[in-house]
Amino acid sequence: MGHVVIRNLQKEYIERRCKGRSSDNSSGDRGDNIPVLSNITAEFNEGEMVCILGPSGCGKSTLLRIIAGFDKSFSGSVLIDGKMINGPNPNHIFIFQQGSLFPWMTVWQNIGLGLRYMKDRNMMKGKIRKYVDMVELEGFEYHYPYQLSGGMQRRVELARALAVNPDLLFMDEPFTGLDFLTHMRLREEVVNMHEFIGKTIIFVTHDIDDALIMGDRVVVLGGRPACIKLTCELDFPRPRDFENMPELSRLRSEIFFMLGVPCAV
Amino acid sequence: MESKNFPYLLPAFAFSLVLLLWELLARYSGWNEHVFPGPVKVLFGMQELFSKGILLKYSVASLFRVTAGFYFAIIFGVPFGIIIGKLNLFKLFFNPVIQFLRPISPLAWIPLAMLWFGIGDKPAIFLIFLSCFFPLTVSTSVAVSTINPTFFQTAANFNFTRFEVITKIIIPAILPNVITALRITLGIAWLVVVAAEMIAVKSGLGYLILDSRNALRMDLVMDGMIIIGVIGLMLDFFMKRLAKIESIFWKPAAQ
Numbered sequence: 001m002g003h004v005v006i007r008n009l010q011k012e013y014i015e016r017r018c019k020g021r022s023s024d025n026s027s028g029d030r031g032d033n034i035p036v037l038s039n040i041t042a043e044f045n046e047g048e049m050v051c052i053l054g055p056s057g058c059g060k061s062t063l064l065r066i067i068a069g070f071d072k073s074f075s076g077s078v079l080i081d082g083k084m085i086n087g088p089n090p091n092h093i094f095i096f097q098q099g100s101l102f103p104w105m106t107v108w109q110n111i112g113l114g115l116r117y118m119k120d121r122n123m124m125k126g127k128i129r130k131y132v133d134m135v136e137l138e139g140f141e142y143h144y145p146y147q148l149s150g151g152m153q154r155r156v157e158l159a160r161a162l163a164v165n166p167d168l169l170f171m172d173e174p175f176t177g178l179d180f181l182t183h184m185r186l187r188e189e190v191v192n193m194h195e196f197i198g199k200t201i202i203f204v205t206h207d208i209d210d211a212l213i214m215g216d217r218v219v220v221l222g223g224r225p226a227c228i229k230l231t232c233e234l235d236f237p238r239p240r241d242f243e244n245m246p247e248l249s250r251l252r253s254e255i256f257f258m259l260g261v262p263c264a265v
Numbered sequence: 266m267e268s269k270n271f272p273y274l275l276p277a278f279a280f281s282l283v284l285l286l287w288e289l290l291a292r293y294s295g296w297n298e299h300v301f302p303g304p305v306k307v308l309f310g311m312q313e314l315f316s317k318g319i320l321l322k323y324s325v326a327s328l329f330r331v332t333a334g335f336y337f338a339i340i341f342g343v344p345f346g347i348i349i350g351k352l353n354l355f356k357l358f359f360n361p362v363i364q365f366l367r368p369i370s371p372l373a374w375i376p377l378a379m380l381w382f383g384i385g386d387k388p389a390i391f392l393i394f395l396s397c398f399f400p401l402t403v404s405t406s407v408a409v410s411t412i413n414p415t416f417f418q419t420a421a422n423f424n425f426t427r428f429e430v431i432t433k434i435i436i437p438a439i440l441p442n443v444i445t446a447l448r449i450t451l452g453i454a455w456l457v458v459v460a461a462e463m464i465a466v467k468s469g470l471g472y473l474i475l476d477s478r479n480a481l482r483m484d485l486v487m488d489g490m491i492i493i494g495v496i497g498l499m500l501d502f503f504m505k506r507l508a509k510i511e512s513i514f515w516k517p518a519a520q
Contacts, residue, residue: 070418088421100419104437114423164423 001081001091001167002046002200004067009040009076011062035225036062040076042219042231047198049191051205051215055259059226060204061097061172067202068094068170080168090114092168093161097176099153101145107132107156108141114164131159135189151182158190162197169201175210187214191238208255212248213240220255229258302484307491310484319473324492326468330386330461331454334393338450342398343443346405347435356406363399371396371457379465389461389469396457397450404446408439441508448504455497470496 012033036059044050054060065071067078069087078085080092088094093114101110111128118124132141135155145153154174161169171190175183191214194201205211211218212234220230232251242249256262284304291303298306314320349356349363371392378388412435420430462471470489477485 068422070421088418090422090424092422094418094422096415096419098413098415100413100415102416102419102434102437104440 003081004042004044004168004200004202005077005079006040006042006067007077007079009037009063009066009074009078010035011037011059011066011071011074037066037074038225038227040226040228042228044200044202044217047200048216049194049201049203049214050217050219051203051211052219052221053205053208053211053255053259054221054226056206058221058224060206060221063221063226064094064170064172064202064204068092070094090164091166092170093164093166094170095157095161095172095174097172097174099145099157101153101157101160103145106142106144107137107148110145110156111159111163113160127163131163134162134193135159149182150178151186154178154186155189158193162193167199169199171201171203173205174203175205175207190214195238208252208259209242212242212252212255218255220258222259230255299481299483302487306484307487310482311488311491314473314485314488320488320492323468323470323473324496326466327458327462327470328496330389330469331393331451331458333386334390334458335397335451335454337390337394338397338401338454339447341394342401343405346402347409347431347439349402350406350409351435356410363402367399367403372460375461375464384465386466388465389458392461393454393457396453400450400453401443401446405439405443408442408446409435412438444504444508448501448508451500451504452497455493455500459493 012035015032015034040063052060052063062071066074067080067085069085069089069092072087102113105113108128111131112124115124115127118127132138135158137152137155137159140148140152145156148156157174174190175186178186187210190201190203194214203211203214215234217231217233219228221227222229234248234251236245236248240248242252288304291298291301294301302310311320349359374392374395375388378391382388382391416434416438417430420434425433458469459471459474462469463475466472470493474486474489477483477489
């Protein structure tokens with residue numbers, strides 16, 4: 001489960017802002033269709049950690065939201081496990097960039113969100129406990145999100161997503177706004193978690209190192225409208241580091257160059 | 266520093282200063298005692314009202330009207346505000362009417378209220394309802410429409426039913442704002458009840474003031490004002506307490 005096929009995906013935004021003030025408004029149209037994604041075709045295997053890379057504003061998040069079913073105005077087709085996508089689905093959990101924990105619920109209640117229909121209360125409690133322990137938040141069960149640090153909040157979100165045992169996990173730049181150390185630690189945790197549960201994860205980031213350290217497959221988006229510039233499988237053992245893996249290091253320089261940074265350090 | 270150590274000292278000092286000025290003004294301004302009674306006379310007036318049992322009776326009457334009108338406003342205004350805030354079509358439909366009716370003072374409704382509801386509690390309750398309903402509806406709808414859209418997407422992701430979206434997202438999300446709005450509207454209700462009682466009824470603190478004026482008892486007028494102030498202060502205190510309950514004030518920015 002968690003096999004994703006994308007065929008000929010196209011997406012346009014309508015620019016609603018009126019051009020009216022400029023002198024040459026002869027065309028008279030209300031807004032232009034701005035193509036965002038053009039001709040995206042890709043296939044992600046079951047259990048893969050896919051990292052979608054690209055400069056900011058290129059349409060990475062848009063692509064992710066389309067696959068997750070939040071955005072239905074596109075052409076082309078997206079199939080998950082052989083079925084056309086049809087809106088958001090509790091089997092495909094999305095972890096938002098800005099943090100989507102409900103601030104009026106405690107950590108415990110937030111993690112239990114997807115388990116609220118379980119008949120057996122004791123089993124439910126056991127399951128919540130398991131995921132609280134998994135993200136190492138023992139003792140914070142009855143705290144509200146604002147009482148936690150940024151890294152802890154992301155962990156709660158991760159636990160909330162994993163608790164429903166989804167086939168597919170979407171992460172939209174989940175490390176933004178974290179300090180460097182927390183970022184590193186959380187990256188490690190996500191990699192370990194992925195090896196442990198073996199679910200398909202589609203991960204959007206603009207951080208090239210994140211993508212190369214974490215991903216089983218890297219998809220580089222670029223251009224305007226965005227198309228796939230590069231897709232490659234990373235068949236490197238973990239833990240990875242650039243110094244001892246010249247192949248990976250070479251790929252890193254190549255992607256940096258592709259995204260417009262010619263001499264990356 | 267000192268204000269923290271003695272939270273009641275400064276306010277008490279302010280009140281005693283006012284009292285002192287009042288006494289001095291009453292004694293040396295040359296105004297007649299019937300026109301500008303001093304604190305002592307007002308205190309005796311208070312005792313007179315209290316011993317007659319009027320004070321308690323009228324306070325309860327006023328509070329009853331405020332409570333009834335306020336509850337009606339909550340029962341109708343908050344759900345209505347949620348509907349308007351969530352469904353854009355309803356907003357486009359109702360908002361102009363609400364914005365048109367809102368600036369009309371509740372007191373302008375007094376003639377109609379008396380005609381429709383007669384004399385007694387009902388017109389006063391109706392006026393209080395009106396004075397609370399519009400601000401409550403507007404602030405509820407604003408609170409609903411400013412809920413972070415990510416929460417609704419998360420809800421869709423976790424397969425929330427429509428009922429769950431209301432009970433688990435909308436209501437908890439707007440509660441802090443609604444409580445603030447309730448605090449403000451209760452203040453308005455308390456302002457309006459006094460005015461309403463001057464016209465349509467034969468009890469309550471507003472009536473006390475009007476009746477005392479007709480009897481040329483300015484000391485009792487001042488007693489009425491003092492009681493109104495004290496009860497208003499108490500109501501505000503309780504509403505502030507309400508906003509401090511933890512499950513309601515999950516926001517870090519609580520004062």
